[in-house]
Amino acid sequence: MHAQQSAVQTPAGIVALSDEEAGRGHLYRLIGRLLARAPSTKELANTALLSGDDSEIGQAISSLATIAAKVDAATVEREYHDLFIGLGRGELVPYGSYYLTGFLHEKPLAKLRGDLSRLGIERADSVKEPEDHIGAICEVMAGLILGTFGVPAPLETQKAFFEAHMAPWATHFFRDLEKAKSSVFYAPVGRLGRAMIEVEEAAFSMV
Numbered sequence: 001m002h003a004q005q006s007a008v009q010t011p012a013g014i015v016a017l018s019d020e021e022a023g024r025g026h027l028y029r030l031i032g033r034l035l036a037r038a039p040s041t042k043e044l045a046n047t048a049l050l051s052g053d054d055s056e057i058g059q060a061i062s063s064l065a066t067i068a069a070k071v072d073a074a075t076v077e078r079e080y081h082d083l084f085i086g087l088g089r090g091e092l093v094p095y096g097s098y099y100l101t102g103f104l105h106e107k108p109l110a111k112l113r114g115d116l117s118r119l120g121i122e123r124a125d126s127v128k129e130p131e132d133h134i135g136a137i138c139e140v141m142a143g144l145i146l147g148t149f150g151v152p153a154p155l156e157t158q159k160a161f162f163e164a165h166m167a168p169w170a171t172h173f174f175r176d177l178e179k180a181k182s183s184v185f186y187a188p189v190g191r192l193g194r195a196m197i198e199v200e201e202a203a204f205s206m207v
Helices: 019-036 041-048 055-067 075-085 096-101 107-118 134-148 157-164 168-178 186-204
Strands: none
Touching: 019 041, 019 134, 019 186, 041 055, 041 075, 055 186, 075 096, 075 186, 096 107, 107 157, 134 157, 134 168, 157 186
């Protein structure tokens, strides 16, 4: 995902983010990238360096780091294939339309595309997956928070996007990922995503 160049103008200067907002954005980016594709050896090594606190999110991060230190990229690539690609289809189908309607390329995808267009965000030419892939949606949330598409989006904009395109199905997906038969490396990714959604729902309820 990237910004349409004509749609967003970045003002002079640097927009400062609080540590909390930066942390939210980087967590979404981590989850999004791990779900968009299997991690490389370097990405696994970086993931193994993460540490967490005693919160649910922190414990999920610690579990993910522990497993990342024990597996190799080829093993995780096979797991990713079994989970999301498979022969015909993977164990899970990581698209909003599928979770909400049972079919791909349905109204949830059309609504998402409309909202992305209004935000000045379009799919990169190199990306062939529909925009309602869970990894892509996490990347959009990261971009809205971190200002990847121009400047950090207001909380109201973040909330509207989250409630329209993540809240209706993401928790279900992450629970499925956490419990999937093929999930080893991706089990704590599912736990992390589920915990993140729960925290976000609570926080956005106060906006």
